[in-house]
Amino acid sequence: MSDFDYLKSGDIYLDSACQSLRPRPVINALNQYYETHNSCGERVKYNWGVETDRKVEETRKKVLKFLKLKSKDYFVSFTLNTTYGINLILSQLDVEKLGIRKVITSDIEHNSVFLPTISFANNHHLERKVVKRNPDGSLPEDVDYDHALVIVNSICNFDGRRLENIKSLTKTIHKQHGILIIDAAQGMAHDSDLLHKTDADAICFSAHKMYSASLGGIIMKRNLIPFIKTSFVGGGMVDDVKKDDFVLSAGTNPDHAHTLFEPGLQAWGEIVALGAAIDWLNERSKSEKAELYARAERLFNALSSHKKLHVLNRTATPTISFYVDKKETGFDSHVLGAALADEHIMARTGYFCAHYYLGHVKHYPPLVRFSLGYHITDDDIDKIINSIEKL
Numbered sequence: 372m373s374d375f376d377y378l379k380s381g382d383i384y385l386d387s388a389c390q391s392l393r394p395r396p397v398i399n400a401l402n403q404y405y406e407t408h409n410s411c412g413e414r415v416k417y418n419w420g421v422e423t424d425r426k427v428e429e430t431r432k433k434v435l436k437f438l439k440l441k442s443k444d445y446f447v448s449f450t451l452n453t454t455y456g457i458n459l460i461l462s463q464l465d466v467e468k469l470g471i472r473k474v475i476t477s478d479i480e481h482n483s484v485f486l487p488t489i490s491f492a493n494n495h496h497l498e499r500k501v502v503k504r505n506p507d508g509s510l511p512e513d514v515d516y517d518h519a520l521v522i523v524n525s526i527c528n529f530d531g532r533r534l535e536n537i538k539s540l541t542k543t544i545h546k547q548h549g550i551l552i553i554d555a556a557q558g559m560a561h562d563s564d565l566l567h568k569t570d571a572d573a574i575c576f577s578a579h580k581m582y583s584a585s586l587g588g589i590i591m592k593r594n595l596i597p598f599i600k601t602s603f604v605g606g607g608m609v610d611d612v613k614k615d616d617f618v619l620s621a622g623t624n625p626d627h628a629h630t631l632f633e634p635g636l637q638a639w640g641e642i643v644a645l646g647a648a649i650d651w652l653n654e655r656s657k658s659e660k661a662e663l664y665a666r667a668e669r670l671f672n673a674l675s676s677h678k679k680l681h682v683l684n685r686t687a688t689p690t691i692s693f694y695v696d697k698k699e700t701g702f703d704s705h706v707l708g709a710a711l712a713d714e715h716i717m718a719r720t721g722y723f724c725a726h727y728y729l730g731h732v733k734h735y736p737p738l739v740r741f742s743l744g745y746h747i748t749d750d751d752i753d754k755i756i757n758s759i760e761k762l
């Protein structure tokens with residue numbers, strides 16, 4: 372695709388689940404910020420700052436529109452990444468005021484969810500449950516969600532499983548006075564439809580996994596604002612400061628709700644770039660998305676039919692993981708990954724920050740992960756299949 376014209380011919384990048392490649396319009400938007408209106412947002416009155424404010428505000432609106440959420444219900448804050456967003460929320464949630472009695476997550480979570488839920492449970496002396504996700508990716512609803520804080524991913528980062536029952540699950544959790552936070556790190560690039568009109572209480576995502584510059588986002592329900600005990604504080608978030616006290620703008624002005632999680636100067640250029648990335652994603656036609664999934668399916672079928680490759684996925688998704696058994700092949704997935712690298716095929720090997728499930732539940736040896744993006748072509752798929760055969 373011409374938006375990735377900077378790729379060297381022959382280089383096949385298969386690590387989009389970590390960070391996607393940035394298409395030309397996103398790189399241009401970032402450069403344009405630096406070259407034409409490099410300025411601090413939400414503080415300055417000169418023209419460059421006015422332009423930054425306009426674009427930053429536009430991006431917040433685009434994020435909500437992308438997921439078909441309303442600004443009267445939700446606000447958008449920017450942060451470093453998904454991990455940081457989840458930790459910012461958990462470390463500041465008023466557990467007593469919310470009446471949270473337990474924390475629930477699932478077995479197929481990234482460490483960015485798994486670890487913070489362990490710390491959260493320990494810090495607040497709460498029970499923590501790890502629920503087994505169904506093979507189709509849904510989370511069982513016959514679980515006691517009474518006053519539970521639930522954090523799960525919308526798409527799994529090693530086998531692409533989807534949180535199929537996200538809508539009914541949210542209702543089930545809310546009926547029992549629970550709270551649902553969605554880890555949408557893998558959910559924004561190719562499967563944002565799943566998150567449309569969700570009623571989740573918060574959604575955390577990483578712009579760098581959705582074709583944008585490095586940045587994180589928190590989308591949160593406005594009615595949670597009174598339940599955040601703000602402790603990460605600083606510039607750009609107050610109406611007034613007295614000797615021993617301050618008044619947060621988030622609590623007094625609905626238009627400033629986002630400042631709740633944005634202490635200090637933000638990554639304005641990266642926020643602007645996210646606006647361009649959302650435009651770019653919106654421009655991807657149904658047929659382009661169908662082509663991406665068709666390529667994933669061709670790769671999935673080739674890998675699954677190979678006797679010495681053990682594929683984890685039940686279905687074809689742009690993220691496919693598999694392992695080789697050293698007893699069958701004489702080498703492990705790391706060796707295979709290095710051999711693929713020699714063929715200019717850039718794939719990940721290891722446990723992809725899902726150590727609990729892959730290492731301790733399944734006892735898999737280290738794996739290989741191929742994660743595709745819109746830059747992948749049919750020729751790339753041919754080359755990957757041929758290289759795997761050869762190796």
Ligand SMILES: Cc1ncc(COP(=O)(O)O)c(C=O)c1O
Pocket residue numbers: 388389452453454455481483484524526527528554556557577
């Ligand atoms: C499902 C999932 N959740 C969370 C994360 C953490 O994202 P980040 O490192 O951008 O915070 C990842 C990263 O790969 C992920 O795949």
